[in-house]
Amino acid sequence: MRKMLIVDDEKNIRLGLKAMIAREFPDTYAFEFAGDGEEALALLASAGIDIVITDIRMPVMDGITLIHRIQELVPKPAVLILSGHDDFHFAKEAIRCEVKEYLLKPIVRDELSRTLLRLEKELKQKEQIQEQLSSSMQQRVAFQESQLSYLLRSSHLPEADLRSKLQGIEMQWLDEGFQIGVLQYRGTVQEMGHAEFLARIHAEIGNAPEWCRTRRAHVWDKENQLVLIAEHGELFQHLAERISGPGYFTYSMGLSAPARGVTRLQEAYQEAQQALKYTFLLSVPGVVRFEGISQKSRSFAPPTETIKKIANMLGTDRDKEMTALLMEVLDIKTVTRFDISYLEAVSRAFNEHVFDKVFHVYGGESVEILRLFKKVGDISNFNYFHDYFHSVEGLLHRLNDYVRSMKTFHIDHKEMKKAVQYMQENYRKDLNMAIVSNHVSLNYSYFSQAFKEYTGESFVNYLKKLRIDRARELLATTDYKVYEISKMAGFENTKHFSRVFKEMEGVSPQEYRDQRHVMG
Numbered sequence: 001m002r003k004m005l006i007v008d009d010e011k012n013i014r015l016g017l018k019a020m021i022a023r024e025f026p027d028t029y030a031f032e033f034a035g036d037g038e039e040a041l042a043l044l045a046s047a048g049i050d051i052v053i054t055d056i057r058m059p060v061m062d063g064i065t066l067i068h069r070i071q072e073l074v075p076k077p078a079v080l081i082l083s084g085h086d087d088f089h090f091a092k093e094a095i096r097c098e099v100k101e102y103l104l105k106p107i108v109r110d111e112l113s114r115t116l117l118r119l120e121k122e123l124k125q126k127e128q129i130q131e132q133l134s135s136s137m138q139q140r141v142a143f144q145e146s147q148l149s150y151l152l153r154s155s156h157l158p159e160a161d162l163r164s165k166l167q168g169i170e171m172q173w174l175d176e177g178f179q180i181g182v183l184q185y186r187g188t189v190q191e192m193g194h195a196e197f198l199a200r201i202h203a204e205i206g207n208a209p210e211w212c213r214t215r216r217a218h219v220w221d222k223e224n225q226l227v228l229i230a231e232h233g234e235l236f237q238h239l240a241e242r243i244s245g246p247g248y249f250t251y252s253m254g255l256s257a258p259a260r261g262v263t264r265l266q267e268a269y270q271e272a273q274q275a276l277k278y279t280f281l282l283s284v285p286g287v288v289r290f291e292g293i294s295q296k297s298r299s300f301a302p303p304t305e306t307i308k309k310i311a312n313m314l315g316t317d318r319d320k321e322m323t324a325l326l327m328e329v330l331d332i333k334t335v336t337r338f339d340i341s342y343l344e345a346v347s348r349a350f351n352e353h354v355f356d357k358v359f360h361v362y363g364g365e366s367v368e369i370l371r372l373f374k375k376v377g378d379i380s381n382f383n384y385f386h387d388y389f390h391s392v393e394g395l396l397h398r399l400n401d402y403v404r405s406m407k408t409f410h411i412d413h414k415e416m417k418k419a420v421q422y423m424q425e426n427y428r429k430d431l432n433m434a435i436v437s438n439h440v441s442l443n444y445s446y447f448s449q450a451f452k453e454y455t456g457e458s459f460v461n462y463l464k465k466l467r468i469d470r471a472r473e474l475l476a477t478t479d480y481k482v483y484e485i486s487k488m489a490g491f492e493n494t495k496h497f498s499r500v501f502k503e504m505e506g507v508s509p510q511e512y513r514d515q516r517h518v519m520g
Contacts, residue, residue: 004029007040007054024113037061049077056083067097144169148219152269173215179233180256182272183226186383187250208238240287252279255289277340281385300338302345303329311354315403347379415440416454427466428490433459475513482509
């Protein structure tokens with residue numbers, strides 16, 4: 001359904017026009033109304049109008065001013081003029097502003113109908129042409145992107161093939177000079193997809209001087225980074241200035257050195273990729289140029305021994321020393337002095353000698369902690385260095401606490417195992433928790449809690465079960481008297497033994513023995 005705007009300062013004329021058109025063309029138009037040109041412009045800015053029918057003489061803003069203002073709109077609606085004045089001046093202005101028809105009042109219904117039918121035919125033809133052009137343009141852009149993607153991935157392609165493919169996508173202009181920028185979104189909008197990011201970049205490019213945005217191309221690479229190729233480096237300067245402006249959406253950009261010649265395409269792309277990596281060392285969104293990082297030193301040895309020291313300190317209550325070593329390894333002055341491969345080597349060393357070591361030494365229970373900080377293992381998961389540093393520091397402190405607790409657990413585990421073994425060897429004696437806790441040199445209260453966590457039973461219940469288990473064995477396999485078995489199992493008297501046995505087994509010791517003899 002098309003939207004039609006009727007502009008006239010007389011309400012009865014507006015409503016009359018609507019009724020006439022709706023009778024002739026039912027369910028064809030949705031109507032909007034305005035009493036003057038200014039009101040009409042406000043609706044045109046927001047309502048998506050397809051057709052405007054306007055009077056000439058109106059207060060505030062007349063129809064001639066309105067049709068001139070309509071020429072500034074993109075897209076422009078089709079315009080019909082209805083006027084009570086057969087004025088050559090008005091007609092001339094209407095023609096100049098591409099008005100579709102100049103109709104005189106009073107309106108002749110058949111004339112208006114013929115005009116709207118003709119206009120509908122023109123609008124449909126225009127839409128078909130635009131659809132074809134749009135489809136053709138989309139296919140052309142898709143083909144260009146696929147070819148560019150192939151060229152950026154294919155190393156050592158013969159120059160003749162390279163030139164042929166670039167000619168096929170009308171990019172021979174690379175011979176005259178070009179520059180490449182690799183752009184990556186750095187904001188917090190989770191749903192910021194390729195289409196929206198690209199639309200924002202295109203909108204910003206549209207604000208650059210026309211001469212510097214004429215010949216350009218783009219493609220998404222396999223790292224989901226936008227690769228922008230332009231003839232004029234001034235286009236990237238325009239984008240760089242906007243990145244640092246207030247309220248701009250967040251992304252970073254790596255720029256190649258200016259290049260000339262189709263054979264420099266891949267090299268320039270790699271330069272821009274490398275430069276983008278260094279935006280990680282910035283504290284805010286920004287641009288890094290390849291010329292500024294190409295001389296970074298690659299003469300370094302990863303601080304592996306220092307990182308091993310950090311690993312050895314985990315669980316030793318040496319938090320301050322550990323933090324000091326971390327600050328030494330990830331000192332920003334050191335990091336920025338070397339090539340970015342230094343930081344990548346440090347990241348790999350932390351993974352190998354710290355994080356993986358905790359997993360292998362202390363087992364699967366550490367996986368949950370590592371899952372909380374899983375992105376620490378890859379610096380590409382972070383937008384900025386300071387985020388990476390604080391995440392590594394946080395993970396180390398979490399692992400420090402974890403290793404400390406695991407060491408305590410292993411020590412306690414050893415002591416509890418020793419306590420249980422002592423009870424199994426001495427259950428016949430007059431045992432109590434004080435005797436056993438002293439045997440393993442642990443605090444009485446701490447031993448009580450640790451024993452229950454280790455065995456799942458209180459000390460008293462565990463000792464009872466241990467003694468009753470031995471008593472059941474003796475009742476079933478020997479001819480000892482009940483009172484003898486009571487003593488051999490560690491009970492202070494037969495009466496107590498019988499009460500505990502019945503409580504745990506449901507029958508008396510003698511009944512239990514009789515059942516076993518019948519079953520045997």
